[in-house]
Amino acid sequence: MREIAAEPLTAEAFAPFGDVLEAAGPYDKLINEGLCGRWHDRARLDFGTGRAGISIFRAEPRALPYDCTLLERHPEGSQAFLPLHQAPFLVIVAPDAGGQPGAPRAFLTAPGQGINLYRGTWHGVLTPLSPPGLFAVVDRIGEGANLEEVRLEDPVRVTG
Ligand SMILES: NC(=O)N[C@@H](O)C(=O)O
Numbered sequence: 001m002r003e004i005a006a007e008p009l010t011a012e013a014f015a016p017f018g019d020v021l022e023a024a025g026p027y028d029k030l031i032n033e034g035l036c037g038r039w040h041d042r043a044r045l046d047f048g049t050g051r052a053g054i055s056i057f058r059a060e061p062r063a064l065p066y067d068c069t070l071l072e073r074h075p076e077g078s079q080a081f082l083p084l085h086q087a088p089f090l091v092i093v094a095p096d097a098g099g100q101p102g103a104p105r106a107f108l109t110a111p112g113q114g115i116n117l118y119r120g121t122w123h124g125v126l127t128p129l130s131p132p133g134l135f136a137v138v139d140r141i142g143e144g145a146n147l148e149e150v151r152l153e154d155p156v157r158v159t160g
């Protein structure tokens with residue numbers, strides 16, 4: 001069993017895997033009569049031959065240390081997880097290594113952060129760490145297979 005420590009999620013560290021969505025730094029536009037900041041167009045969405053869909057996920061909370069036994073990717077589209085709460089959640093990603101996941105990395109979100117996984121990024125499934133585990137998910141709706149799963153021969157234990 002490999003062991004890795006979860007890192008704080010930052011846009012820089014996550015850049016090879018996707019976007020971090022947060023109201024951080026100066027807003028791009030002030031709208032609604034000056035009553036709303038807009039952090040504009042902050043994610044690289046890609047739905048290939050499909051279309052964008054918004055779904056609601058209610059995922060069972062897990063606990064740290066967390067044993068990750070499966071990684072997956074969506075070859076046909078990006079996937080964004082936008083928490084409908086302010087609780088941190090766990091994000092596990094990995095680079096591609098010849099069509100298989102490479103060395104995994106784990107990130108702990110700050111309250112209010114969401115993520116957008118780039119099309120084809122290896123990742124663990126949605127992993128909340130506290131109830132209610134509610135998220136809006138923006139991903140591809142379309143024909144054809146869009147899920148590749150790899151069960152890890154050497155699971156990864158993620159510590160806090
Ligand atoms: N399968 C599904 O809709 N969700 C996963 O892709 C996930 O990353 O949680």
Ligand code: NI
Nearest residue numbers: 072074079125
């Ligand atoms: Ni996924």
